[in-house]
Amino acid sequence: MEDTVKTYYAKPNEVAREWFVIDATDQVLGRVAAKAAQILKGKHKPQYTPHVDTGDFVIIVNADKIRVTGTKALNKVYSRHSGFPGGLKQETFTEAMQKHPERVIEHAVKGMLPKNTLGRKQGMKLKVYVGPNHPHAAQKPRELKIEEM
Template sequence: MTKSTQYAKPGEVERKWVLIDAEGATLGRLATKAAMILRGKNKPQYTPHTDTGDFVVIINADKVVLTGNKAEHKSYWRYSGWLGGLKTESFKEAMEKHPERVVEHAVKGMLPKTTLGRKQGTKLKVYAGPEHPHAAQNPVKIDWRA
C-alpha cells in the first residue's frame, strides 16, 4: 500500500500574523523573507496551488536601505498608455513620498503573477512608521535576518 501526499485545503489552513521590523533591512532580502511567508513556504504543509501563507505586517518601511549605489540609480516607472505618459521617479523620491509602496512593490514582485499570487499579496500590510493597527491580531515579531 502506498502513502499519498497530503495537500492543504483552502478551508483548513491556519493563518498567523507575523511582524517584521524593516529598520536597517536590505530591501531585497527583506522582500524575499516576506514573500516566502506570504506564500507559506516556511510551513511543512506548503502546497503550491493553495494559499497556505500567513499575514505579514512590515513596520518602519521608511528605514529600509539599498546596498551599493543603487539608491541613486534605481527608478520606478508607470505608463498610462498615452503618448508621453511614462512617469518615472527615483528610489529617493519614492522613499520620501511613499516608502510603503517601495517595500510593497519589492515583495509583490516576488509573488506569482496569478490570481493566487494577487490573493497572497493582499495579506501584506506595510507601514512607514513603528505604529500599526493590527495589535488585536497579536502578530509574532520575527527577525528577518534568520
C-alpha cells in the same frame, strides 16, 4: 496490494493563519521582501501546497527606514506608463522613498509573488506601515527577525 504514499494537499478551509511583524529599520530591501514573500506564500510551513494559499499575514513597520546596497538609491528607477503618448513616469528609489516608502516595499514583495489570481490573493495579506505603529495588535502578531549574513 502495494503500500503507496499519499501526497498531502492542504485544503483552503484547513489553513491556520498567523500574523508576523517585520521591523524594517536598517534592513536591506531585498532581504526583507524575500522573507515576506516566503511567509505570504506559506513556504515556511510543512503543509505548503503550491496551488493553495497556505501563507500567513505579514506586517512590515518602519518602511521609511529601509535601505538598499551599493548605488541603487540613485540608479534604481521605478517606471509606469499611463498608456497615452508621452505618459511615461519615472522616479528614482530616493524620490519614491520620500513620497511613499510603503509602496517601495509593496512593489518589491509583490514582484516575488506569483503573477496570477493566487499571487494577488497572497499580496492582499501584506500590510506595510511607515512608522513603528500598526492597527493589528488584536491579532497578536509574532516578531520576526531577519538574520544578517
